Amino acid sequence: HRSKSTGLPDVRERTLIAVKPDGVQRRLVGQIIQRFEQRGFKLVGLKMLQASQDVLSEHYCGLRTKPFYNSLLRYMTSGPVVVMVWEGHNVVQTSRTMVGHTNPAEAMAGTVRGDFSMHVSRNVVHASDSVEGAQKEIQLWFQAKDLVDWDCWVQTSTSEV
Numbered sequence: 001h002r003s004k005s006t007g008l009p010d011v012r013e014r015t016l017i018a019v020k021p022d023g024v025q026r027r028l029v030g031q032i033i034q035r036f037e038q039r040g041f042k043l044v045g046l047k048m049l050q051a052s053q054d055v056l057s058e059h060y061c062g063l064r065t066k067p068f069y070n071s072l073l074r075y076m077t078s079g080p081v082v083v084m085v086w087e088g089h090n091v092v093q094t095s096r097t098m099v100g101h102t103n104p105a106e107a108m109a110g111t112v113r114g115d116f117s118m119h120v121s122r123n124v125v126h127a128s129d130s131v132e133g134a135q136k137e138i139q140l141w142f143q144a145k146d147l148v149d150w151d152c153w154v155q156t157s158t159s160e161v
């Protein structure tokens, strides 16, 4: 696919962003969505749900042997989450930068974690860490029919790329 306006390849990179239960409890959903919209990324999927043990154990399968694994699953099931799929140029890498370091003590001010959290066990948001990881996570959390492939008809920062 090429863009009709620029002739350049269309940007199809997607990532999974989740507002974790503490982010929902603290009414941070809107502010987090705003940061991604403001950056120019395109929202293609969004839902709120109570995460199941099954989905979470798959989502965090790489952390099964960690000492904090059980408390991580308790945290992630302590209330609803808001999961989203965002699309755009380099969205995986850029989102990781916007979200900030896993440990809020090391997260820069201006990042979501650097602005809103102080402890690694309550770090407000999830962002996929690679393009392949994002594809797996999107398939895990969303059915293909629930992702919306919409065309943008206004100028955004991504339409210049």
Ligand code: IDP
Residues within 6 Å of the ligand: 063, 068, 072, 101, 102, 120, 121, 122, 123, 126, 127, 129
């Ligand atoms: P990431 O979320 O920045 O990709 P990962 O290392 O994949 O970081 O860890 C996944 C999640 O597990 C973190 O976001 C955090 O919620 C939790 N976590 C990671 N390390 C610790 C820890 O040392 N104590 C408690 N929870 C942790």
